[in-house]
Amino acid sequence: MTQGAVIDGLLAYMATDHSPEDEFDQQALKLFAYQYQHNRPFQRFCQQRGKTVRTVKSWRDIPAVPINGFKELTLSCIPASDAERVFMTSGTTQGDVKGKHHHPTLSVYDYSMTKNFRQRFMQGRERIRMGVLFPTETLLPNSSLAHYLALAVKEFGAQESHYFLAREGLDIVRLIAELERAERVAEPYALLGASYSFVHLLDELHKLGKSFVLPQGSKVLDTGGFKGLSRELSMEDFYAQLSSVLGIERRQCINMYGMTELSTQFYDSGNAALPAVKTGPHWIRSRVVDPLSGKEVPRGERGILAHCDLANFNSVTTILTEDVGVAVNSGFLLLGRAQGSAAKGCSLAVEEFLQAALG
The missing domain is CATH 3.40.50.980 (Rossmann fold)
Structure with missing residues (x-):
């Protein structure tokens, strides 16, 4: 699938007013296949976790990339030099190292x-x-x-x-x-x-x-x-x-x-x-997970927010944040930044991702 076809299909999907679970899954799996093929650090991470185009059956199965991975690697399906715009993080958790998100087009x-x-x-x-x-x-x-x-x-x-x-x-x-x-x-x-x-x-x-x-x-x-x-x-x-x-x-x-x-x-x-309660449009879904296993925690329990954003067509759809949340029926409650054992879990998840992505 070409980048142009990915963008056209995605914009058409976003233009609809709602999305049943199966339609979201279809779009997410198409993007996963595209990113698995063209985003090599992401591909290596998925392989290390035993996740491939054949084994990923739902958006919930797509491995979540820790946000600090954007600081260490170029997570892009195109060469970085071809991006129309590069957005950079302003956080200071790693000194002057800033996360970079490459956008081939801002459309x-x-x-x-x-x-x-x-x-x-x-x-x-x-x-x-x-x-x-x-x-x-x-x-x-x-x-x-x-x-x-x-x-x-x-x-x-x-x-x-x-x-x-x-x-x-x-x-x-x-x-x-x-x-x-x-x-x-x-x-x-x-x-x-x-x-x-x-x-x-x-x-x-x-x-x-x-x-x-x-x-x-x-x-x-x-x-x-x-x-x-x-x-x-x-x-x-x-x-x-x-x-x-x-x-x-x-x-x-x-x-x-x-x-x-x-x-x-x-x-x-x-x-x-x-x-x-925080909610998003139909092209983004969220889970509350254990940062190490990636598995969802029981509803009502605190965990780390992981988001699957289909508008992230060029980088990775699914990211693991460092934010603590609780799932509720209509969305999630944002409770703050990870601390203690949750923060340690996020750090270990980053380490695991980098070891796999860097080979």
Whole structure:
């Protein structure tokens, strides 16, 4: 199967409105066969685990690649030099070593983002005036979040949407003027950005004694967490302060869960109650597993989240995260980063993957 045929078939599948299990399986197995043939480190890993095109019968059987594998190896079905864009992680767990996700074309990533965002964040509204608390794509060309937010502004932002975070820091004066305008003209407003940027915003508004009552329909989207990057808050305090200071209902404070190693994002339906259930579109499925065995843990028990993202057509569909979660009927609860024995299990899984992939 050629790359063009893979992309065309995938986009047609993503354009549907839902997906029974058997249809998802069909797409996942096609991509597994393609990646098994063209992604040699992944092929060696699968062989070491006794997984081949003949033995993998379901998306649940596809071996999950630890996300740190993206830091050590080129997980790509094409030569790295042929990628249209390379997104890089910003984590510091391995010093300056950054994970790289190679995209031959952004057509699939962009379609995944815009269709999902339209349904989960816009919820019937065509456009909304936006303020972005994150640097532009020009400043951070290898950031998947910068590209995600640029797409949000381009496809869904009203005229005069603004970025408020640059090399010089947060433009608090301009942002306050925007929020005051939204109050004055009663025009719904959306603030989007990294979670830690919102913590800085809350601190600045507290110093200035400023608070707002934004119009009905206003929204917040935060992502990425803020542990170790700013003043730490409990999630309860974080959303309580956002709601109080901005005058936005907590059910309109939406958290997006994504990562560089994926091409699809998960959303909750607001944070009126915590933890909020995360769900994704029909082209991504999740399991909660033991990191060493890869086997699913019983429903209701904590484990490590593993995602099968069909939009990851060029790298690997199935990744093992370092995030702890619990499966629920409609999705999963995100409980934080792996610690203790779970973290050790993730590290051993990475070691096992690298030994197999490097031969």
